[in-house]
Amino acid sequence: MAASARHCLMLGVWLALAVAGWASAPTQRFDTAVISAQRKLDGLGYLPGNWDGLLGPRTRAALEAFQGDHGLLQTGQLTEETARMLGLRSETAIMAPTHLVKLQEFLRQRKLFSAPVDGQMGKQTWQAMQRYLQQQGHYQGKVDGLAGAQTRAAIKAWQRALPVAATGVLDANTVAALLAPPAEAPAPAPAAP
Numbered sequence: 001m002a003a004s005a006r007h008c009l010m011l012g013v014w015l016a017l018a019v020a021g022w023a024s025a026p027t028q029r030f031d032t033a034v035i036s037a038q039r040k041l042d043g044l045g046y047l048p049g050n051w052d053g054l055l056g057p058r059t060r061a062a063l064e065a066f067q068g069d070h071g072l073l074q075t076g077q078l079t080e081e082t083a084r085m086l087g088l089r090s091e092t093a094i095m096a097p098t099h100l101v102k103l104q105e106f107l108r109q110r111k112l113f114s115a116p117v118d119g120q121m122g123k124q125t126w127q128a129m130q131r132y133l134q135q136q137g138h139y140q141g142k143v144d145g146l147a148g149a150q151t152r153a154a155i156k157a158w159q160r161a162l163p164v165a166a167t168g169v170l171d172a173n174t175v176a177a178l179l180a181p182p183a184e185a186p187a188p189a190p191a192a193p
Contacts, residue, residue: 033088034059037078040086041066075101075117099172100125102179107132121170126151129170133158 035053042048047062060076067074070085079098100119107113113128123145130151133139139154152168159166162177 031055031078033078033083036088037063037083037086040088073098073102073105075105075119077101077117077119079119099175100170103129103170103175106175106179121147130154136161 031053034055035051038047038051038053038059041059041062042051044066046066047059049058055078063078063082064074064076066072066086067076067082072079072081072085079101081098098119100121101117104113104115104117104119104125107125107128108117110132112131113125115122115124126147127143127145130139130141130143130145133151133154134143136158138157139151141148141150141154155170155174156166156168159168159174162174164173164177167174
């Protein structure tokens with residue numbers, strides 16, 4: 001086979017593979033906060049290369065490395081805490097609320113949540129929360145991923161067992177109380193002589 005024919009064949013195979021990869025790749029959205037983070041990560045040596053505004057595998061890996069080096073929860077997401085550590089202004093875009101990222105990580109550790117950690121209260125996060133509330137004895141409804149009246153009532157009942165206001169809302173205080181280490185039992189009083 002002549003060199004030019006071999007090159008044409010190799011180019012054709014490469015193009016077919018590239019098109020197949022693009023067709024099966026998940027759709028990503030351009031985000032101005034992500035491009036700002038990419039610029040900062042590049043300047044700090046975590047993400048050399050182009051800034052495309054997409055939260056792809058390279059950017060997530062760079063965020064995880066940065067988060068690990070700065071004592072943050074390693075999510076690979078652009079959380080509020082990560083943005084602050086990078087020196088980004090939070091008004092550049094809506095970022096994943098840190099407490100929801102932590103909630104998803106908590107649920108993932110308990111094998112209740114397997115979707116990507118994104119800090120959003122979507123259907124899968126609500127389903128995982130409903131399963132958790134069932135395990136805790138607070139929810140008897142259908143695990144449907146909807147934050148309806150039964151789910152809110154179960155959250156309120158669960159919050160009463162935590163040292164937080166029973167609002168029915170998964171706010172930062174509720175997640176912080178959930179993640180707090182259990183209080184140590186008081187030491188027994190010494191026996192009387």
